Amino acid sequence: xxxxxxxxxxxxxxxxxxxxxxxxxxxxxxxxxxxxxxxxxxxxxxxxxxxxxxxxxxxxxxxxxxxxxxxxxxxxxxxxxxxxxxxxxxxxxxxxxxxxxxxxxxxxxxxxxxxxxxxxxxxxxxxxxxxxxxxxxxxxxxxxxxxxxxxxxxxxxxxxxx
Numbered sequence: 549x550x551x552x553x554x555x556x557x558x559x560x561x562x563x564x565x566x567x568x569x570x571x572x573x574x575x576x577x578x579x580x581x582x583x584x585x586x587x588x589x590x591x592x593x594x595x596x597x598x599x600x601x602x603x604x605x606x607x608x609x610x611x612x613x614x615x616x617x618x619x620x621x622x623x624x625x626x627x628x629x630x631x632x633x634x635x636x637x638x639x640x641x642x643x644x645x646x647x648x649x650x651x652x653x654x655x656x657x658x659x660x661x662x663x664x665x666x667x668x669x670x671x672x673x674x675x676x677x678x679x680x681x682x683x684x685x686x687x688x689x690x691x692x693x694x695x696x697x698x699x700x701x702x703x704x705x706x707x708x709x710x
Contacts, residue, residue, distance in 0.1 A: 551680040552687050553707040554657060554694065558626050558647040560591055566616035567596060573612055584638060585609060596627075596643040603632055606641045613643075623702030646701050648675045653699055664693050684710065 567589040574580050574587065585600045587609055596613070600606045610629065617624050628644040649657070654672045661670045661679065666689050668681040681687055691705050 549680050549682060550684045550687055551678055551707070551709050552691070552705050554649075554677040554679065555675065555704050555706060556647070556649045556653075556701040557704055558594075558645055558702075559622065560594075562620045562622045563596075563617075563626075563645065564589055564591070566613060566620050566622060569616045569619075570609065570613045573616075574609065579608075580605070587613065594645040594647055596645065598641045598643070599635075599638050601638060603639050606632055606639050610641065610643070625698075625700060625702045649677070649701065653701055657694065657699055657703075660694070660697055660699075661690060664690070666690055666693065 567587055570587050574585055583601055583605065585605055587596065587598050589596050598606050598609045598613075600609060614624050614627070617627070626646045628646055630642045630644060632639050632641045634640075651672070654675075654677055657677055658670050658672055661668065661677075666686060668679050668686055668690055670677055670679045679687060679690055681690075687708070694703055694705075
């Protein structure tokens with residue numbers, strides 16, 4: 549019986565490349581020359597920290613980061629920017645990275661599948677949702693339906709079996 553898994557996995561190496569490219573762009577931009585502007589990734593805590601002298605510069609670095617995420621085909625729904633805080637003379641913004649399906653989001657996705665009217669079986673299995681049906685076409689309909697929806701996390705479809 550054909551099945552697929554719906555997951556939300558973050559490719560941390562792509563995130564790392566996007567942060568490194570943003571660092572390079574900061575180093576070459578004329579308006580940041582001589583300014584105390586930095587961006588760093590903490591893979592262990594799954595967060596990105598932007599430090600700048602003004603909130604405008606923080607916003608500029610964040611938009612550059614979004615651009616590099618887009619170029620590396622990483623969904624920007626994985627970014628969860630927190631409130632900017634002042635620390636000494638710098639403004640710091642922490643951006644948490646969303647990785648994995650939490651139980652609330654999994655329940656929302658499962659409910660949306662059931663309410664879609666497409667007759668499939670779906671079940672939550674830890675941090676993924678397994679969807680099964682007799683026909684591949686029905687599973688592809690579910691994939692198309694979920695791509696149109698917004699759940700606040702990037703969704704990937706893997707483990708597609710016939």
